Amino acid sequence: MTQTTTALVTGANKGIGYAVAAGLAARGLAVVLGSRDRDRGERAAARLRAELAGKPEVRAVVLDVTDPATIAAAAASLDRLDVLVNNAGVSGPVGLTPAVTPPEVLREVFETNVVGVLMVTNAMLPLLRRSPAARIVNVSSGVGSLRHHTDPAHYLAALPASATYPPSKTALNSLTVQYAKELRADGILVNAAAPGACATDFTKDLPFAITRTAADGAAVIVRLATLGPDGPTGGFHDDEGPVPW
Template identity: 40%
Template sequence: MKSALITGANKGIGFETAKQLLQNGYYVFLGSRDLKNGSEAVTKLKLEGLTSAEAVQLDVTDEHSVKAAREEIGSNINALDVLINNAGINGGMPYTALEANTDQFFTTYNTNVFGVARVTQAFIDLLRKSSEPRIVNVSTSVGSLSLQSNPAWPAYDYAKYAVYGSSKAAMNMYTVHLAYELRDTAFKVNAVCPGYTKTEFTNYNGGDVEEAAKRIVKYALIDRNGPTGKFFSEESNPEAHEIPW
């Protein structure tokens, strides 16, 4: 049975992504900063008959937590097939470049950028043992420098979140370099925007969480002929899906 780890998987898009991977026959580790919340999420899945799920305490901002999660998961499996870096925060108000304080920037980058690097580096050895390893970094079109600077973009005048957007742009750059370093291997590494989705993150505004998770799962399940080092957003580009960095 193939296995997957999803950070921030106890609720929202992460939880739905776990559900869909379970439906595709994966054993899924649900990373949760609060283990109680993770365990409750697993209970919900098992009540739906999705039993191949396990909660793992994982705070992406805490080096010790990440290392402990790696040891726990590594004691149960020989290889990890999918890593989905889903955990993220928006940084809180004020969102603007001139008003947001440096603590907001640091806290947000610690989760959205440094956390992705911490988890990826901690689990890369287990991923290397998979025959078809996949890494999906959950991003956003708000992190596209090209779209954010284009007055013709439909969201140009309202999608200005300096802290969150810049953190995701930095994570996108990490994705580019990660894909490049793994270019001659079986890895597929991509950034995926799930779209504006009805979750706690958006005060329950936006599209359906099932559709958002489906967009992520698609790139977790791509075969050896699939893309790598790309940035996808079906919401921003419904036809071709790939969007500019």
């Protein structure tokens, strides 16, 4: 790796993660694409290098956010890290209400969406603490907003109840606030982003059409990943600004 500002994006071989990697690379950052599958990660990195005519530096690393061994290996492969985007996530089964959700299903979703973020972030903190302007962005969702779910005027209040994906994103938002509190003294800005529902593999099974692109969703993440020194920390943001907790 060079001494160029470096970003690691988890779950970056496709969808919003890939669009975030592309957005950061277009701004001149060296980008490391984290992917559970080595071949898919390498193909994504090659595609991005081709799109950007080989500049800046783009490479892939095997990274399963639920596997401590791959997390440790990914951290050891980096010389520096300035930006961490915790994008990898799972939705869990669609249509399960809390009353019929097996506990193992809940554990699986939280293992990726919350515990995985903690494990990756903690493994990368020694590198981030050496950066002059480190940024951490946790990719959350508007469905993590308790205010939205309890506001009769908001469309989320009318959606079926779920014990998995929405609670995992609410927990991720809380974890984001706690990291922001801890890392404020280190000058590390930590925020959660709500990219909105985008037309990706992640949303392909939803029963309604989505026209928002992965690049549209990535924009707020890229913005938070490249904040200046006076930027916010401990916040939850979408395209329009702060999202209510």
